[in-house]
Amino acid sequence: xxxxxxxxxxxxxxxxxxxxxxxxxxxxxxxxxxxxxxxxxxxxxxxxxxxxxxxxxxxxxxxxxxxxxxxxxxxxxxxxxxxxxxxxxxxxxxxxxxxxxxxxxxxxxxxxxxxxxxxxxxxxxxxxxxxxxxxxxxxxxxxxxxxxxxxxxxxxxxxxxxxxxxxxxxxxxxxxxxxxxxxxxxxxxxxxxxxxxxxxxxxxxxxxxxxxxxxxxxxxxxxxxxxxxxxxxxxxxxxxxxxxxxxxxxxxxxxxxxxxxxxxxxxxxxxxxxxxxxxxxxxxxxxxxxxxxx
Amino acid sequence: xxxxxxxxxxxxxxxxxxxxxxxxxxxxxxxxxxxxxxxxxxxxxxxxxxxxxxxxxxxxxxxxxxxxxxxxxxxxxxxxxxxxxxxxxxxxxxxxxxxxxxxxxxxxxxxxxxxxxxxxxxxxxxxxxxxxxxxxxxxxxxxxxxxxxxxxxxxxxxxxxxxxxxxxxxxxxxxxxxxxxxxxxxxxxxxxxxxxxxxxxxxxxxxxxxxxxxxxxxxxxxxxxxxxxxxxxxxxxxxxxxxxxxxxxxxxxxxxxxxxxxxxxxxxxxxxxxxxxx
Numbered sequence: 001x002x003x004x005x006x007x008x009x010x011x012x013x014x015x016x017x018x019x020x021x022x023x024x025x026x027x028x029x030x031x032x033x034x035x036x037x038x039x040x041x042x043x044x045x046x047x048x049x050x051x052x053x054x055x056x057x058x059x060x061x062x063x064x065x066x067x068x069x070x071x072x073x074x075x076x077x078x079x080x081x082x083x084x085x086x087x088x089x090x091x092x093x094x095x096x097x098x099x100x101x102x103x104x105x106x107x108x109x110x111x112x113x114x115x116x117x118x119x120x121x122x123x124x125x126x127x128x129x130x131x132x133x134x135x136x137x138x139x140x141x142x143x144x145x146x147x148x149x150x151x152x153x154x155x156x157x158x159x160x161x162x163x164x165x166x167x168x169x170x171x172x173x174x175x176x177x178x179x180x181x182x183x184x185x186x187x188x189x190x191x192x193x194x195x196x197x198x199x200x201x202x203x204x205x206x207x208x209x210x211x212x213x214x215x216x217x218x219x220x221x222x223x224x225x226x227x228x229x230x231x232x233x234x235x236x237x238x239x240x241x242x243x244x245x246x247x248x249x250x251x252x253x254x255x256x257x258x259x260x261x262x263x264x265x266x267x268x269x270x271x272x273x274x275x276x277x278x279x280x281x282x283x284x285x286x287x288x289x290x291x292x293x294x
Numbered sequence: 295x296x297x298x299x300x301x302x303x304x305x306x307x308x309x310x311x312x313x314x315x316x317x318x319x320x321x322x323x324x325x326x327x328x329x330x331x332x333x334x335x336x337x338x339x340x341x342x343x344x345x346x347x348x349x350x351x352x353x354x355x356x357x358x359x360x361x362x363x364x365x366x367x368x369x370x371x372x373x374x375x376x377x378x379x380x381x382x383x384x385x386x387x388x389x390x391x392x393x394x395x396x397x398x399x400x401x402x403x404x405x406x407x408x409x410x411x412x413x414x415x416x417x418x419x420x421x422x423x424x425x426x427x428x429x430x431x432x433x434x435x436x437x438x439x440x441x442x443x444x445x446x447x448x449x450x451x452x453x454x455x456x457x458x459x460x461x462x463x464x465x466x467x468x469x470x471x472x473x474x475x476x477x478x479x480x481x482x483x484x485x486x487x488x489x490x491x492x493x494x495x496x497x498x499x500x501x502x503x504x505x506x507x508x509x510x511x512x513x514x515x516x517x518x519x520x521x522x523x524x525x526x527x528x529x530x531x532x533x534x535x536x537x538x539x540x541x542x543x544x545x546x547x548x549x550x551x552x553x554x555x556x557x558x559x560x561x562x563x564x565x566x567x568x569x570x571x572x
Contacts, residue, residue: 012524013515020511023449025504028460032496048493054500073446077453081425081433141410154406157393181497189504196508281443 010063010199017197018062022070026054027078034079049173050075052129053181055102056122060186061193061202064106072099093136096270101129112190112202115183122182126174134162139266327369327427331546332436335424338553342420346413354564355412361556362419369427379418383411430454439537444527452514463506467499 010018029051036048055071072095080091105125109117141158194201327335342358349355366376391407425433434447475495478487518524526532 013519016518017508017511017515019445020449020452020514021504021508024453024456024460024511025500025507027453028457028464028503029500051497051500053497054504057504073449074453077450078457081450082453082457153394153396157396160393161389176493177497181500185501185504188501193505193508196505197512281445 010066014197014199015063015066018058018066019070019073021197022055022058022062022067023074023077025058025074026051026071027074029054030075030079031082047168047173048177049130049169050177051181052102052126052173052178053122053185055098056105056125056178056182057185057189059102059106059125060109060112060118060121060182061189062197062199064103068099068102068106071102092274093270094133096274097132097136098129101125101132104128109186112186115187118186119179119183122178123170123174126178127170130166130169130174134166138162325369325427327365327423328429328432329545330549331540331542332428332432333439333540334542334546334550335428336436336440338550339420339424341557343417346416349413350409351564351568352409352412353567353569354560355409355416357560357563358416358557359412359419361553362416362423365423366419369423371422371426376422379415379422383414383418435537435540438533439540444533448523448527456510456514460507464499464503467502468495471495471499 033048033050055067058067058071061067075098076091076095102125105121105128108121108124111117138158142155191201342362346355346358349358428436430451430453434450437450438444438447472495475491478491481488482490
């Protein structure tokens with residue numbers, strides 16, 4: 001028992017293995033969940049949103065960064081591109097929020113054999129992702145619909161729909177398809193699946209060598225993300241002049257352009273983040289690959 | 295309601311889904327659009343995925359929509375996919391409308407809704423057109439030519455290659471679970487029991503599947519590395535050589551020019567007749 005914290009380092013090909021594993025498994029599950037019909041009970045939709053337990057499990061057992069990004073890529077490739085349902089730029093936002101949430105959930109677990117920790121991490125991963133996507137959806141509609149203020153009740157109804165959807169996804173899909181399977185799978189797979197990829201299992205309190213660094217704790221990242229989104233939502237609410245019990249129509253013209261600008265800004269931010277992320281990955285890959293003969 | 299659930303459940307045989315997926319994923323490249331230059335098609339798609347968000351003019355949107363319908367017909371998309379798309383759009387908009395009625399809106403809330411639906415349909419149709427008519431090789435080459443990270447382009451080709459194998463394996467495991475298990479004797483209210491039974495199995499199947507896939511992905515990566523995959527990805531010369539076959543031909547120029555002229559004509563038309571249709 002050494003008091004030194006051993007670093008969890010992976011070779012290039014091991015990272016790739018994790019990526020490929022996560023991608024193909026989650027992609028396959030996504031194909032099914034896309035095709036499973038949802039049961040509509042009034043405005044409440046009981047749907048199998050996604051099999052979040054797959055990326056969650058892999059993020060807890062392996063390096064969370066590669067597992068999370070792999071799963072997000074798998075979703076885009078199998079669930080969207082192959083089925084001809086690729087939503088375009090909307091997928092980018094999903095990609096970022098999803099991989100971020102899964103990564104945070106993976107980082108929250110320091111001991112894969114601790115069921116309570118695993119459960120808490122699983123449900124928070126789903127909650128973070130669903131919260132982000134709900135806020136983004138609301139913003140999208142507010143930007144996309146012209147004369148939003150002119151239509152009475154539209155803004156409120158969208159918030160209600162999204163809120164119900166959020167609760168449904170977290171309570172129904174979250175518990176049935178994230179929490180329970182993850183708690184069942186992680187302890188069972190621990191120690192079995194790692195040797196198949198030629199790695200040692202994660203040990204307790206192992207530090208990750210890369211990917212976010214150790215200063216960025218999952219709590220901090222998650223909290224920051226949620227706070228930023230709340231801020232954005234509140235900002236938009238106040239700008240759109242929608243407040244409960246008050247139906248004054250502000251200047252729709254300036255408002256709309258402002259909303260467009262805000263959304264453009266958000267899109268630009270996300271795009272910039274994505275570009276930086278991929279560039280960093282590419283440069284790291286290049287460094288690891290060694291010299292090129294140009 | 296019960297009827298609908300019953301029909302839906304009858305549709306979900308794994309065999310059926312398998313066929314549908316394989317059909318969607320592999321029937322391409324023989325169409326007119328499939329032969330076009332992938333880089334050009336991707337840029338074309340980007341335009342139609344972004345601009346509708348910032349256009350509020352119904353005439354322009356309608357014109358784009360008509361154009362998208364034509365290209366979708368050209369790319370011979372499977373009707374099932376189109377059906378899923380329509381269902382999603384209609385149900386989403388329908389609920390919003392009902393709720394806004396509840397909050398004291400009226401029939402006038404339908405118009406902005408219609409605009410939003412138009413936007414969403416243009417975007418979805420564009421994506422279906424492009425991504426279902428390009429075969430995986432050309433798509434991944436087009437992406438990597440446009441500077442998308444090679445990991446993504448590789449994943450795309452790999453996904454198309456591995457899908458039949460994965461589906462086959464999944465199906466085998468599912469069948470073995472069903473052989474050992476006992477189906478619920480009663481379907482229960484709204485087929486709830488049966489649905490729950492199948493969903494539970496669907497989740498359980500992933501336990502053996504995870505272990506198998508782990509082995510397979512290791513084999514894949516090792517095979518890639520023995521062929522110098524990492525080296526090839528990081529070497530610009532290899533990439534140049536691989537993408538050398540992509541070139542813009544006459545039909546590509548014609549298609550791009552036609553789209554540009556069409557959209558260019560739409561905008562003045564839209565400003566002159568903003569309420570041409572409704």
